[in-house]
Amino acid sequence: xxxxxxxxxxxxICTHCFGQQYSKSWKDLDYSGDEKVYHRLDIYLPQTxxxxxxxxxVIYGSAWFSNxxxxxxxxxxxxxxxDAGFAxxxxxxxxxxxxxxxxxxNDIKAxxxxxxxxxxxxxxxxxxxxxxxxxxxxxxASLAGTSGGVNLHTVGSVTFDIEGDVGGYxxxxxxxxxxxxxxxxxxxxxxxxxxRSKDVNSPEAILIGGPIDENLDKCALANxxxxxxxxxxxxxxxxxxxxxxxxLCQSELFFESLQKANVPSRFVVVPGGKHGPGLFEEKYYxxxxxxxxxxANMTLQHTF
Numbered sequence: 001x002x003x004x005x006x007x008x009x010x011x012x013i014c015t016h017c018f019g020q021q022y023s024k025s026w027k028d029l030d031y032s033g034d035e036k037v038y039h040r041l042d043i044y045l046p047q048t049x050x051x052x053x054x055x056x057x058v059i060y061g062s063a064w065f066s067n068x069x070x071x072x073x074x075x076x077x078x079x080x081x082x083d084a085g086f087a088x089x090x091x092x093x094x095x096x097x098x099x100x101x102x103x104x105x106n107d108i109k110a111x112x113x114x115x116x117x118x119x120x121x122x123x124x125x126x127x128x129x130x131x132x133x134x135x136x137x138x139x140x141a142s143l144a145g146t147s148g149g150v151n152l153h154t155v156g157s158v159t160f161d162i163e164g165d166v167g168g169y170x171x172x173x174x175x176x177x178x179x180x181x182x183x184x185x186x187x188x189x190x191x192x193x194x195x196r197s198k199d200v201n202s203p204e205a206i207l208i209g210g211p212i213d214e215n216l217d218k219c220a221l222a223n224x225x226x227x228x229x230x231x232x233x234x235x236x237x238x239x240x241x242x243x244x245x246x247x248l249c250q251s252e253l254f255f256e257s258l259q260k261a262n263v264p265s266r267f268v269v270v271p272g273g274k275h276g277p278g279l280f281e282e283k284y285y286x287x288x289x290x291x292x293x294x295x296a297n298m299t300l301q302h303t304f
Contacts, residue, residue, distance in 0.1 A: 061135025106164025138184020148175035240273020
């Protein structure tokens with residue numbers, strides 16, 4: 001099942017699988033210091049040469065099963081972001097087979113801290129750091145967005161360190177300035193059309209290390225909604241109403257929660273859109289880049 005899912009994720013992005021043009025790139029940078037494949041990232045700079053570029057981090061989808069699909073992340077969303085003038089960072093992260101949650105968000109937060117700590121080496125302007133991802137990558141991007149500044153957090157009888165200490169840059173912030181969530185799962189306790197899942201072999205059950213019904217506190221700690229507050233960055237959410245893998249109601253729940261907390265947010269429902277097909281098109285790429293450009297401009301205005 002896992003191999004089939006990853007093959008499916010490889011197919012959904014091929015509408016945009018043509019050669020991306022960039023001026024510079026750095027491959028397989030070790031953001032943790034442990035020399036593991038799952039702790040490597042790539043950086044790409046736009047063809048238009050400048051001294052520095054605002055940054056967008058792109059996270060691949062794999063149902064949390066893969067630890068090495070950063071090239072697919074770049075192929076799916078990289079060209080649009082490069083053309084819009086962003087430095088693009090594509091990280092690997094630990095799979096659910098490598099380690100259970102919160103290892104995955106610990107890795108993504110380490111990536112954000114690495115970007116801030118090493119910005120001068122790679123012509124990145126960390127005044128603005130956006131983050132995006134599709135499917136499980138959308139979940140991790142959303143969680144990074146809502147959990148800024150969160151370290152140890154307890155729900156019921158379970159306490160997780162959401163920030164973690166991966167890498168050597170723990171004095172740097174892992175907060176981001178804007179988030180684009182492409183059809184990410186949000187409340188993993190209700191992934192069966194937003195009802196309680198009974199499948200003990202589901203990707204979300206494997207992520208948390210046990211049956212959903214027996215691990216609701218862990219599910220809550222993996223839920224971006226748990227951490228929402230009015231200080232969260234702006235969100236753009238895109239989701240197809242015919243998605244066969246992540247039900248539309250996941251994004252509906254998320255958007256409603258963001259709105260209740262007065263977090264600036266927009267929710268785009270794509271008629272007939274599936275899990276990638278129907279969404280990975282120029283119209284929606286432009287929505288993403290326009291959103292990030294607007295937020296980057298606003299961030300710069302508030303900085304000076």
